[in-house]
Amino acid sequence: MKRFSAFLILIAALCAAGLTLVTCSSGDAEPTYIKGMQPPIIENGRTLVPLRAIFEALGAEVDWVQATQTVTAMKGDITVALKIGSDILNKNGEEIKLDVQAKIVGGRTLVPARAVAESFGAEVGWDASTRTVTITD
Secondary structure, eight states: OOOEEEEEEOOHHHHHTTOOEEEEEETTSOOEEEESSOOOEEETTEEEEEHHHHHHHTTOEEEEETTTTEEEEEETTEEEEEETTOOEEEETTEEEEOSSOOEEETTEEEEEHHHHHHHTTOEEEEETTTTEEEEEO
């Protein structure tokens, strides 16, 4: 089984500069860095991250429906749907209440990191000293 890791670095200096760094690696492959995307935000003690970047790093296909402001992601037998302004995440028909609503910031859909990563079975870690969220699939 391939081990895939996505690390979202939330270093205060990068966020203050308007930069976000996402490190993705699969197995022994070299990490891929994505710079300049919408920085994560912290709202009510929850870290909100760009949904597409996280879902795609986890190997999910992402679809956006502008008319309903709904994002849907699929990976294997798991389908996750979330509507902007809602605090309900739908996973295979099961409604899961989120601590904060999905929102659009800087043209990007931001969602709670833990909720969306765990919806695909990924493990989520937090290092308060470096302000780092680690997502491992």
